[in-house]
Amino acid sequence: MTLNSISTPAAIIDTARMRANIRRMQERMNGLGVAFRPHVKTAKSLPVTEAQLAAGAKGITVSTLKEAEQFFASGITDITYAVGMAAAKLPQALRLMRQGCELKIITDSLESARAIAAFGKENNADFAVLIEIDTDGHRSGVLPDAPDLADIAAALKGGGTLSGVLTHAGSSYDLSERAALEAMAEQERSGCVHAAERLRAAGFACPMVSVGSTPTALCAKALPGVTEVRAGVYVFFDLVMHNVGVCTKDDIALSVLTTVIGHQKEKGWAIVDAGWMAMSRDRGTARHGTDFGYGQVCDLSGAPLPGYIISSANQEHGIVSLAQGTDGHIAERFPVGTLLRVLPNHACATGAQFPEYHALAADGGTQVWPRFYGW
Amino acid sequence: MTLNSISTPAAIIDTARMRANIRRMQERMNGLGVAFRPHVKTAKSLPVTEAQLAAGAKGITVSTLKEAEQFFASGITDITYAVGMAAAKLPQALRLMRQGCELKIITDSLESARAIAAFGKENNADFAVLIEIDTDGHRSGVLPDAPDLADIAAALKGGGTLSGVLTHAGSSYDLSERAALEAMAEQERSGCVHAAERLRAAGFACPMVSVGSTPTALCAKALPGVTEVRAGVYVFFDLVMHNVGVCTKDDIALSVLTTVIGHQKEKGWAIVDAGWMAMSRDRGTARHGTDFGYGQVCDLSGAPLPGYIISSANQEHGIVSLAQGTDGHIAERFPVGTLLRVLPNHACATGAQFPEYHALAADGGTQVWPRFYGW
Numbered sequence: 001m002t003l004n005s006i007s008t009p010a011a012i013i014d015t016a017r018m019r020a021n022i023r024r025m026q027e028r029m030n031g032l033g034v035a036f037r038p039h040v041k042t043a044k045s046l047p048v049t050e051a052q053l054a055a056g057a058k059g060i061t062v063s064t065l066k067e068a069e070q071f072f073a074s075g076i077t078d079i080t081y082a083v084g085m086a087a088a089k090l091p092q093a094l095r096l097m098r099q100g101c102e103l104k105i106i107t108d109s110l111e112s113a114r115a116i117a118a119f120g121k122e123n124n125a126d127f128a129v130l131i132e133i134d135t136d137g138h139r140s141g142v143l144p145d146a147p148d149l150a151d152i153a154a155a156l157k158g159g160g161t162l163s164g165v166l167t168h169a170g171s172s173y174d175l176s177e178r179a180a181l182e183a184m185a186e187q188e189r190s191g192c193v194h195a196a197e198r199l200r201a202a203g204f205a206c207p208m209v210s211v212g213s214t215p216t217a218l219c220a221k222a223l224p225g226v227t228e229v230r231a232g233v234y235v236f237f238d239l240v241m242h243n244v245g246v247c248t249k250d251d252i253a254l255s256v257l258t259t260v261i262g263h264q265k266e267k268g269w270a271i272v273d274a275g276w277m278a279m280s281r282d283r284g285t286a287r288h289g290t291d292f293g294y295g296q297v298c299d300l301s302g303a304p305l306p307g308y309i310i311s312s313a314n315q316e317h318g319i320v321s322l323a324q325g326t327d328g329h330i331a332e333r334f335p336v337g338t339l340l341r342v343l344p345n346h347a348c349a350t351g352a353q354f355p356e357y358h359a360l361a362a363d364g365g366t367q368v369w370p371r372f373y374g375w
Numbered sequence: 376m377t378l379n380s381i382s383t384p385a386a387i388i389d390t391a392r393m394r395a396n397i398r399r400m401q402e403r404m405n406g407l408g409v410a411f412r413p414h415v416k417t418a419k420s421l422p423v424t425e426a427q428l429a430a431g432a433k434g435i436t437v438s439t440l441k442e443a444e445q446f447f448a449s450g451i452t453d454i455t456y457a458v459g460m461a462a463a464k465l466p467q468a469l470r471l472m473r474q475g476c477e478l479k480i481i482t483d484s485l486e487s488a489r490a491i492a493a494f495g496k497e498n499n500a501d502f503a504v505l506i507e508i509d510t511d512g513h514r515s516g517v518l519p520d521a522p523d524l525a526d527i528a529a530a531l532k533g534g535g536t537l538s539g540v541l542t543h544a545g546s547s548y549d550l551s552e553r554a555a556l557e558a559m560a561e562q563e564r565s566g567c568v569h570a571a572e573r574l575r576a577a578g579f580a581c582p583m584v585s586v587g588s589t590p591t592a593l594c595a596k597a598l599p600g601v602t603e604v605r606a607g608v609y610v611f612f613d614l615v616m617h618n619v620g621v622c623t624k625d626d627i628a629l630s631v632l633t634t635v636i637g638h639q640k641e642k643g644w645a646i647v648d649a650g651w652m653a654m655s656r657d658r659g660t661a662r663h664g665t666d667f668g669y670g671q672v673c674d675l676s677g678a679p680l681p682g683y684i685i686s687s688a689n690q691e692h693g694i695v696s697l698a699q700g701t702d703g704h705i706a707e708r709f710p711v712g713t714l715l716r717v718l719p720n721h722a723c724a725t726g727a728q729f730p731e732y733h734a735l736a737a738d739g740g741t742q743v744w745p746r747f748y749g750w
Contacts (some may be wrong), residue, residue, distance in 0.1 A: 007463070007464070007467070007750060008461070008463070008750075009750060041690055041691075063652075063690055063691045064691060081650065083636070083684060083691045083692065084636035084637045084646060084648075085636070086383070086634045086636050086711075086712065087380070087646060087711075087712055088634060088712070089382070089385070092382070108637050109637055109638065109711060111710065111711040111712075111734075112636070112637065112711055115711070115712070118737050134639075138688060139646065139692055139694070140636075140637050140639070140646050140692060159474075170689060259457035259461045259463060261458070261460070261461050261487070261515075262459045262484055263486065264509075264515070264516050265485065265525070271459060271514065271515050272463060273458065273459075276724065277438075277659075277727060278750075280655075280656055281655055281656035281657040281658070281721075281724055282651075282656040283656070283658070312513060314545060315416060315438055315723055316416075316438045316439060316458045317458065317459075317515060319514070319516055335486065336461075336462075336484060336486040336487055336490070337461065337462055337463070337486075337490070344654075348690060349651065349656055352728070353727070354749060355747075355748060355749040356749075372729040373383070373655075373728075373730060374729060374731075375382060375384060
């Protein structure tokens, strides 16, 4: 198969770009002297994860237990489930452990730690647990200086063992200046290491110190005290990461192949068959200096067509137009039947709309890489 | 199964509400003397469509040929594919027709009509084609007074036959005043009927005059000249339709079941396991008078908890908070493990995130209704 024979809309992975992105991150982590544990929620596709592991990654991070089950079934055993553990999901986690999965789960409260300990004790199990640390105020986690930090670790006793601490400075997505990104990476590192040191002072081994987001991983200058870094979206990159400043458009490995199906000539619109069902509703660049609408339009080779974006989207219709001004020759420029490729705002969200990727090799051939969804 | 035994996040259909929504729309169409052809893109689930047909719907509307294939495989033959036909998809459409599907396709340009005619002629096929009319300027279609309207119909000759005209006044989603909605319904009707009359005057039979969107279908006062109405989201309704003013929160049949997994007490946040992967990235109420964030939070019975919304979302994390002010007692109000239900901004987008629905009966029992996705 080639791009010309694929039914549109379709999710295309430029495999050369993907491998370069994987190499760049792994070499950076090797240079910083830390292990790298990719977050596989971005692609949810085995060939992508296999490429990450082949490049040197140690274990994976997942956002759902379904991801853990799917990747464990493919032979990957070292898995961190990086969403606060709900007690109702402990039986599902235990099933994985009993099958041989080295699953690590996370908690950020006494209530949750006690629920893990109680369920572990009841089932004669010892859960490996990381305490989630809040280093940037954007979501979950306990503060590095939280008075109850050691109490949470202690509460695990009898059904769980503290494996370490974990943090994710997701607010790095809102930055775009190198100095601010470096400062955020240091804030993420120092907060998490400080929490680990407090736990060690309280008598817990706390072997793992796990930090990361794509922007901070790519901007950290040094990572003393950190044992591993996690990042996900770097594998494809996207327009949000472009605006943050950690990739160029030429690094973006995921695009949506689409067909021109009509025009509104007076308005300078070409209508394409990639609507929000294909691009996702993610408008992550709306708050940035450069708003790409629902995506940056490229030609079939993947070269960006400056100024052309998907400016509006319905379920199965996208409107391609100039971000500024009106193209009076849109119908001649993009005749009905023209194939275009569109770079997404957010690769994690766009990928999730598709049951499969078409992996595009340097010779123009494609093969299907399945992906899964749901919980 | 009951709601308490379902793994979260999960998409829940309140079947009593769904049946009431179906009844309301069908009775309205019966009263207006028009056929009703539901748009099945909202649910993509056979039991939902079967309920619509059992209530009196005639045929279905689809947004992808995959939907056409799936529903045709279930025995539904009268299908309109309401997205401008791409020439590359004609072989797929022809396969359906050869198997006995009464497929109708649409065009809004001479180029596309000629491509249909050429392919039809080449394959000794006669495509049933509707011309898409642009009655509100929001997307595709030719204007009711377009000089080339009859030329498009004529261009079909040899490989296609004009079945009629079709329009969708999607800009009705941006309205909220009853009088404006009634006026938009009349604009949609009169524009489409005018196009049909022009085609008839030019010698084409133009038997079908197909109009509709959920808001205009529910607000039209009379539909002379119209033969059928299409609408999709009414089957579930959602917060956008609530803000448009065509349903109450108590009509919304789709919700996302979620579990509280943590808190940031000082900020008045409860963290739930429904992030944007569950809710979708649709922020359709952001431009309305009442912005529900990523959804209206309800208790397990489905009763809205006034003021509580998902104010922010990451992939698998939602932040529940008051839309205004801070709840200093959020952890006591929603302890870790609490099950909540969240009404979505846009049912079509939220449903699409899930491989299956859990259909909730009046007695509290649930059963799985599969749904499909992709193209």
